[in-house]
Amino acid sequence: MDFALSSEQLEIRELALKFAKNEMIPHAQEYDEAGTFPHEIFRKAWELGLINTCIPAEYGGTGFSSVDSVIISEALAYGCMGMNTSFMANDLALLPIVIGGSHEQKKKFLEPFTQDFKIASFCLTEPGNGSDAGGIKTQIKDGGDHWIVSGEKMWITNAGYADLFVVYGTIDPNLKHKGISAIVVDPKSPGIELGKKEDKMGHRSSDTRGVRFNNVKVPKENMLGKPGEGWAIAMKTLDHSRPLVASSALGGSARALELCIQYSKERIQFGVPIAKHQAIQFMIAEMGMKVEAARLLVHKAAWLCDQGAHNTEIASYAKAFASDSCMQITTDAVQIYGGYGYSKEYPVEKLMRDAKLIQIYEGTSQIQRLVMARELLK
Amino acid sequence: MNIFVCVKQVPDTETKITPNGDGSFIETASIKWIMNPYDEFAVEQALLVKQANPAANVTVVRVGSVKDTEALRTAMAMGADEAVLVEAVDNLDSYSIAKALKGAIEKTGKKPDIILTGKQAIDDDALQVPQILAEMLNLPSVSVIVGFELAGNTVKVKREVEGGALEVYEVATPVLLAANKGLNTPRYASLPGIMKAKKKPMAQFSLADVGVSDADRRVKYSGFKLPPEKPAGKKFDATDATKQKDVVAQVVGLLRTEAKVI
Numbered sequence: 001m002d003f004a005l006s007s008e009q010l011e012i013r014e015l016a017l018k019f020a021k022n023e024m025i026p027h028a029q030e031y032d033e034a035g036t037f038p039h040e041i042f043r044k045a046w047e048l049g050l051i052n053t054c055i056p057a058e059y060g061g062t063g064f065s066s067v068d069s070v071i072i073s074e075a076l077a078y079g080c081m082g083m084n085t086s087f088m089a090n091d092l093a094l095l096p097i098v099i100g101g102s103h104e105q106k107k108k109f110l111e112p113f114t115q116d117f118k119i120a121s122f123c124l125t126e127p128g129n130g131s132d133a134g135g136i137k138t139q140i141k142d143g144g145d146h147w148i149v150s151g152e153k154m155w156i157t158n159a160g161y162a163d164l165f166v167v168y169g170t171i172d173p174n175l176k177h178k179g180i181s182a183i184v185v186d187p188k189s190p191g192i193e194l195g196k197k198e199d200k201m202g203h204r205s206s207d208t209r210g211v212r213f214n215n216v217k218v219p220k221e222n223m224l225g226k227p228g229e230g231w232a233i234a235m236k237t238l239d240h241s242r243p244l245v246a247s248s249a250l251g252g253s254a255r256a257l258e259l260c261i262q263y264s265k266e267r268i269q270f271g272v273p274i275a276k277h278q279a280i281q282f283m284i285a286e287m288g289m290k291v292e293a294a295r296l297l298v299h300k301a302a303w304l305c306d307q308g309a310h311n312t313e314i315a316s317y318a319k320a321f322a323s324d325s326c327m328q329i330t331t332d333a334v335q336i337y338g339g340y341g342y343s344k345e346y347p348v349e350k351l352m353r354d355a356k357l358i359q360i361y362e363g364t365s366q367i368q369r370l371v372m373a374r375e376l377l378k
Numbered sequence: 379m380n381i382f383v384c385v386k387q388v389p390d391t392e393t394k395i396t397p398n399g400d401g402s403f404i405e406t407a408s409i410k411w412i413m414n415p416y417d418e419f420a421v422e423q424a425l426l427v428k429q430a431n432p433a434a435n436v437t438v439v440r441v442g443s444v445k446d447t448e449a450l451r452t453a454m455a456m457g458a459d460e461a462v463l464v465e466a467v468d469n470l471d472s473y474s475i476a477k478a479l480k481g482a483i484e485k486t487g488k489k490p491d492i493i494l495t496g497k498q499a500i501d502d503d504a505l506q507v508p509q510i511l512a513e514m515l516n517l518p519s520v521s522v523i524v525g526f527e528l529a530g531n532t533v534k535v536k537r538e539v540e541g542g543a544l545e546v547y548e549v550a551t552p553v554l555l556a557a558n559k560g561l562n563t564p565r566y567a568s569l570p571g572i573m574k575a576k577k578k579p580m581a582q583f584s585l586a587d588v589g590v591s592d593a594d595r596r597v598k599y600s601g602f603k604l605p606p607e608k609p610a611g612k613k614f615d616a617t618d619a620t621k622q623k624d625v626v627a628q629v630v631g632l633l634r635t636e637a638k639v640i
């Protein structure tokens with residue numbers, strides 16, 4: 001057994017952390033406050049190869065392993081969880097193509113993302129179907145020489161800036177999971193209507209919108225796999241993407257821990273740095289323990305994915321544990337900062353707001369527990 | 379065109395420096411090494427010249443320990459073509475380093491057109507290597523440069539002087555130039571760059587290979603220790619108006635005899 005990162009992974013992490021510290025942290029607060037989309041930072045990250053890590057080398061990508069990509073994502077989320085949501089959404093959208101696309105589809109849809117800076121959205125959730133994704137109502141009908149997509153999507157990250165959508169719909173709602181299909185849609189197609197940007201509690205620099213599809217014509221060759229294979233593609237995508245989302249929570253936790261270590265050594269109360277008070281020490285100890293445990297789970301879930309092994313259970317452990325502990329850690333971080341923690345002048349209140357979302361998207365913490373129980377009791 | 383960039387590997391600015399066990403140098407085991415920040419400007423300038431002159435070759439040269447080659451790998455990941463490493467202890471003096479750099483450059487068999495360095499290394503802050511190296515190679519040199527324009531065989535450089543004024547020099551190549559902050563914005567090493575760097579050649583020499591021996595040392599360190607901790611400040615109570623005169627006299631006296639600042 002070997003827990004060490006390779007020298008290459010250490011270098012990758014170094015670069016991603018340097019980027020996070022120099023390019024993301026200085027803007028995180030300001031972009032969050034104003035809800036500014038981090039377009040230029042996103043582009044710079046893409047130029048350095050930090051985005052679209054799921055694209056295989058054969059299609060011009062960096063050909064990173066799942067472990068490599070969680071290392072990068074942790075570092076970028078350390079910079080800003082909100083910006084990283086925008087970055088990560090590209091991978092969430094491209095993964096179904098990597099997993100379920102034909103060679104021609106991969107060439108056609110993935111390669112442009114390696115040649116130019118492009119943005120993608122993953123369109124699964126609907127106003128009436130979130131956790132119950134199997135119940136989605138968006139219809140994909142056969143229009144002869146094309147498909148016709150109609151329905152409504154909700155909470156779609158990057159929607160306002162996307163160059164490509166991967167849309168999940170059903171060819172027949174009566175077929176339940178067996179009717180679900182995944183299709184690549186050009187966001188500029190006639191019949192697509194974007195909702196207004198959601199005014200969110202956290203991740204405010206990321207762009208989240210509803211998207212309506214009014215009888216949108218889509219070329220036949222854009223269907224990933226066969227009609228009805230969408231659910232299987234979505235499930236496999238989750239095995240890859242949950243470790244990634246978990247690593248984002250981990251990055252936020254690591255940042256909170258680092259800030260608290262620093263602040264507690266500087267802030268003097270009762271004549272000593274508050275780090276000398278056992279109550280503070282215990283909170284910091286708890287943070288360190290959870291960061292380390294989350295990292296082990298995230299790396300294991302990603303490593304299993306790289307081995308081609310079944311990782312559903314571990315990926316859910318990683319996603320739920322990393323995001324739940326990020327919520328606890330960032331809440332304690334505000335506590336350790338006292339009144340200052342509650343102010344936007346200091347970075348920890350943002351971490352607490354950002355942590356919340358990671359317990360919700362990509363399968364809520366409750367849904368992760370459903371998955372775990374199903375795996376354990378099967 | 380042959381461009382050489384001399385880079386030093388220095389402890390990360392966030393590193394806590396402590397003397398080693400026998401006080402002969404600093405403790406290096408737990409240090410995170412980075413490229414000397416001023417050298418990053420030098421590397422970037424070389425890469426900008428290469429961008430404009432694709433035939434140019436950029437070689438990075440470093441003298442130091444071989445255990446960690448972070449600085450050279452970073453420079454190659456940024457885009458330098460090849461690297462030369464001269465193995466040496468990390469506390470070599472400026473004269474020996476300059477002589478080793480000269481030897482290393484000569485070993486490559488390439489005639490330098492432009493040599494770039496940082497204006498100083500942030501570890502020992504000696505500010506001597508660029509000038510000594512230029513002397514040894516019999517080249518003109520300009521240090522603390524913040525502007526660089528190459529036209530044919532002439533480089534127009536700007537250097538900052540006291541009071542924010544700029545001096546402008548036109549120097550014929552071959553030339554040695556030492557970079558200051560503000561010369562450019564160093565690029566990041568990209569991920570594809572990091573992958574490519576692994577396949578780029580890195581030649582390695584010993585000090586003896588490049589003609590440097592112990593006899594070249596001009597500076598010998600007698601020991602390393604932390605500065606003494608500052609004693610706690612003294613407090614004087616001047617709340618009682620009748621005693622204020624005495625307190626003031628006492629403070630002034632101590633400033634003269636103890637602190638010796640007046």
Ligand SMILES: Cc1cc2nc3c(=O)[nH]c(=O)nc-3n(C[C@H](O)[C@H](O)[C@H](O)COP(=O)(O)OP(=O)(O)OC[C@H]3O[C@@H](n4cnc5c(N)ncnc54)[C@H](O)[C@@H]3O)c2cc1C
Nearest residue numbers: 122123124125130131155156157208360361362363364366
């Ligand atoms: C900022 C943001 C960005 C997003 N980005 C995207 C995106 O890019 N693409 C995309 O497709 N979606 C995206 N989502 C949607 C996200 O995945 C959903 O919000 C999430 O799956 C939860 O669905 P819901 O909001 O409908 O909540 P609901 O499903 O209504 O859940 C409400 C509550 O009920 C609980 N619950 C539901 N079912 C069960 C059950 N069976 N047992 C126990 N508890 C249950 C949930 O855990 C939750 O606490 C995003 C959401 C947000 C907020």
Ligand SMILES: Cc1cc2nc3c(=O)[nH]c(=O)nc-3n(C[C@H](O)[C@H](O)[C@H](O)COP(=O)(O)OP(=O)(O)OC[C@H]3O[C@@H](n4cnc5c(N)ncnc54)[C@H](O)[C@@H]3O)c2cc1C
Nearest residue numbers: 267268269270274277278279280335336337338339340342
């Ligand atoms: C929005 C807001 C409104 C406020 N309104 C008022 C007001 O109207 N009037 C007013 O006077 N004040 C007000 N306050 C101040 C508030 O009462 C203080 O913020 C609070 O007492 C904590 O002090 P602090 O922020 O300096 O944190 P600190 O005292 O620096 O505490 C930092 C952390 O160290 C912990 N800690 C400190 N000492 C110990 C110890 N001995 N053992 C264990 N742990 C310790 C604390 O629990 C905390 O987790 C307000 C604060 C806020 C944020």
